[in-house]
Amino acid sequence: MKLPVYLDYNATTPVDPRVLEEMIPYFCERFGNASSSNHKFGWEAEQAVAVARKRVADLIGAIPRDIVFTSGSTESNNISLKGIAESYSEKGRHIVTCTTEHKAILETCKYLEELGFEVTYLEVDGNGLLDTEELERTVTEKTIIVSVMMANNEIGTIQPVAEIGRICRSKGALFHTDATQAVGKIPVNVDEMNIDLMSISAHKFYGPKGAGALYVRGRNPRVTFAKQTHGGSQEKSLRAGTLNVTGIVGLGKACEIAAEEMDNEIERHVKMRNRMMKEVLALENTVLNGHPEKRLPNNLNFSFSDIDINALIGDLHDLAMSTGSACTSSSMEPSHVLTAIGRPRELAGSSLRLSFGRYSTDEEIDYATERLVSAVKRLSEESPQSVISKPKEIK
Ligand SMILES: *Cc1c(COP(=O)(O)O)cnc(C)c1O
Numbered sequence: 001m002k003l004p005v006y007l008d009y010n011a012t013t014p015v016d017p018r019v020l021e022e023m024i025p026y027f028c029e030r031f032g033n034a035s036s037s038n039h040k041f042g043w044e045a046e047q048a049v050a051v052a053r054k055r056v057a058d059l060i061g062a063i064p065r066d067i068v069f070t071s072g073s074t075e076s077n078n079i080s081l082k083g084i085a086e087s088y089s090e091k092g093r094h095i096v097t098c099t100t101e102h103k104a105i106l107e108t109c110k111y112l113e114e115l116g117f118e119v120t121y122l123e124v125d126g127n128g129l130l131d132t133e134e135l136e137r138t139v140t141e142k143t144i145i146v147s148v149m150m151a152n153n154e155i156g157t158i159q160p161v162a163e164i165g166r167i168c169r170s171k172g173a174l175f176h177t178d179a180t181q182a183v184g185k186i187p188v189n190v191d192e193m194n195i196d197l198m199s200i201s202a203h204k205f206y207g208p209k210g211a212g213a214l215y216v217r218g219r220n221p222r223v224t225f226a227k228q229t230h231g232g233s234q235e236k237s238l239r240a241g242t243l244n245v246t247g248i249v250g251l252g253k254a255c256e257i258a259a260e261e262m263d264n265e266i267e268r269h270v271k272m273r274n275r276m277m278k279e280v281l282a283l284e285n286t287v288l289n290g291h292p293e294k295r296l297p298n299n300l301n302f303s304f305s306d307i308d309i310n311a312l313i314g315d316l317h318d319l320a321m322s323t324g325s326a327c328t329s330s331s332m333e334p335s336h337v338l339t340a341i342g343r344p345r346e347l348a349g350s351s352l353r354l355s356f357g358r359y360s361t362d363e364e365i366d367y368a369t370e371r372l373v374s375a376v377k378r379l380s381e382e383s384p385q386s387v388i389s390k391p392k393e394i395k
Contacts, residue, residue, distance in 0.1 A: 003318045005364045009298055009357035010153050010181060011322060015250065016206035016358065022253040023208065026246045034243045035234060045245045052252025056213055059255040060198070061189035065218055068235045069248050072212035073180040076199035077104040077147075079239065080176045080214060083225030084145045084197070085112050088174070092142030095119045096173070098130050099340040100157075101149055105178055106336075109147075122148075127291040128157030128341050136167050143173040145197075150182035154337040154353055155290030156299030158186070165194025174223060180204050184258035185296060186266065190215055196223050202247065206358060207254035211247030214239075265358065269297035272356060272365045276300060279369045283376050289338060289351060300354045303338070303347040307379040312352075315375040319368050322353040 006014075026048060034049045036042025053064040070076045085095065097109055099121045109119045120138050122130050130148065139146060146168045151158045161177055168175035176197040182188055183198075184205025190198060198215040202208055216238070217223045231240030280286055280302055289301040304312065309323065334348035343351075352372075356365065 001361070001363050001367060004320045005318065005368050006359075007319055007321045007354045007356055007364075007368060009360075010156075010204070010296075010353065010355035012203050012209065013206050013357055014359065015208055016254065016257060018257060019207055019250045019253045023246045023250045026249050032245075034245055035232065045243070048245060048249050049243055052248045052255075055252040055255045055259075056200070059188070059259050060183060060200075060215060061191055062215055063218070066190075066216055068214045068216055068238050069243060069251075070212045070214050070239055071210050071244070072203070073102075073178060073199040073201035074104040076201075076212055076214035077102070077176075077178055078108050079228040080197045080199065080216075080225065081105070081108045081112060081145065081147060082228050083238075084174060084176070084223075085115075085117055086226035087224055088144040089117075092140075092144050093117045094140065094143045096122065096135070096138055096143055096146040098122045098124065098148050098159075100124050100128055100152055100155075100337045101147070102153060102178055102180070105147055105149070124157075124340055126342050127294070128152055128155050128289075128337070129291060129294070130159060130164075132160060132163050132167060135164060136171075139168065139171040139173050141172065143171065145174045145176055147176040147178065150177045150179040150188070150198075151186070151296050152290065152337060153181050154335055155301045155341065156181075156295035156355075157291045158182070158294045158296065161195065162193045165196075168196075169194050174221075181296060181299075184254060185262070185298065187262065190217070196221070197225075200251075202251035202254055205254050205258055208247050208250040211244055211251045213251065266297045269356065269360075272360065272362065273297060273300060276354070276365055276369045279373055280376075283373060283380075285380055286376065287347070289341065289343065296355075298356050301351060302354075303343055303351040304376055305347060305350065306383045307350065307376060308383075309350040309352075311379055312375055315379070316371055319354075319371060322355075323351060 030044045032041030032045040034045040053067050056067050057064040095117055113119050124130050148159055148164050150161050165175045174196040177195055178199045180201045183200045196217045200213040202211040227238050229240045234240055285305045287303050289303055334345055338348035
C-alpha cells in the first residue's frame with residue numbers, strides 16, 4: 001500500500017488509464033481542429049467529438065444534440081444561470097437556489113443580484129435536504145430558473161431532483177442542476193428527472209481536468225440561453241472557441257466506462273463507506289454530516305467535538321483528506337455547507353471529508369479507518385475538556 005492514501009476523490013480523481021489511452025492520439029497524430037471541414041485532420045477530430053458527444057448523451061439519457069462541451073462545471077454553471085437570466089428576463093427576474101450549492105452557483109447568483117435579479121436561497125434541514133413544499137411555495141410565475149445541485153460535494157447528500165424538476169415544470173420555471181458529483185457515480189436521467197440544464201465535469205469521474213459539458217434541453221421545453229462567449233459558431237454558437245478535442249475524447253471515454261461499471265462500483269463503494277461509517281460513528285464524540293442514506297456511495301463527512309482538528313490533521317498526514325471542502329479549506333471560515341445544516345461553528349470547523357473511488361482498496365479503507373479512529377481516541381483523551389459528549393444531532 002502506497003502512502004499517503006488518497007481519500008479526496010470528491011476534489012478530483014486520477015485519469016483512468018483507459019481514458020488516457022484514448023486521448024493520446026489526439027495530441028500529436030490526430031491534432032486537427034474539429035471545425036476544419038476541408039481535410040482529413042479536421043474530419044478525424046470532428047468524428048472523435050461526435051463519438052464523445054454520443055457517449056455523454058447515452059450516460060444521462062439525453063440526445064447528442066443537447067450536449068454542449070465546456071471547460072467544466074464552473075463554466076457550465078456560469079453560462080446556464082447568466083445565459084438564462086439574460087434570455088428570460090422579460091418573463092421575470094426571480095431565481096431560486098439553495099444555501100448548500102457550490103461557490104460556482106452561489107457567486108454567480110450574487111453577481112446576478114448585483115445586476116438586479118432577485119435570488120431566493122432555500123434553506124436545508126439537518127441532513128442537507130431542501131423542503132420541496134417550500135420550493136413549491138417559493139416558485140412563482142416570475143421565477144425563470146431553479147438551480148439545485150444533485151449531490152453535495154462536501155456532505156454527499158442527494159437531493160430529490162426528480163421531484164424538484166416536476167415542481168419546476170408544473171410552475172413553468174426551468175430547472176438547472178449542478179450534477180458534478182453525481183454524473184458517473186449514480187444513475188442520472190434527464191428525462192425521468194425533469195432536468196432542463198445540467199452541469200458535468202470530467203475530472204470528478206476519471207476524465208481530464210478542464211473538460212466538461214452542459215446539457216441543454218432542446219425540446220419540451222426548448223431551452224434558449226444567451227451565449228456568454230462570443231466568437232466562432234462552435235457548439236451551435238452557444239459556446240465559441242476551438243474545441244478541446246483531447247479533453248472531450250477523455251470525457252466521452254470516462255462516460256462510457258462509468259455506464260458499464262457504475263453498478264459494480266456503487267456496490268463496492270457502499271460497502272466500504274458503511275464499514276468505515278460504522279467504526280467511526282462508534283466513537284463517542286463523532287457525528288455524521290449529510291443524510292445517513294440519501295448520500296453519495298463514495299463520501300463520508302464527520303464532525304468531531306472536543307478535539308483539536310489541526311492536531312488531528314497533523315496526526316493523519318498519511319491520509320489525504322479535506323477539511324470542509326477543497327475550495328474553502330484555505331480560508332478560516334467554517335464551511336458554508338456545514339453551517340447551513342446547522343452545525344455550530346466549532347463543529348463545522350472540526351470536520352473531515354473522506355471520499356474514495358475507483359482505485360481505493362479495502363486495505364486502504366481499513367488502514368484509514370484504523371488510523372482515524374485511534375487518532376480521535378487519543379486526542380479526545382488528551383483534550384482539556386475531557387468530558388466527552390456526543391454532539392447533539394440537529395434535524
Ligand atoms: C468540482 C465541482 C464544481 C466545479 O467543477 P470544475 O469542473 O472543477 O469547474 C462545481 N460543482 C460541484 C458540485 C463540484 O463538486
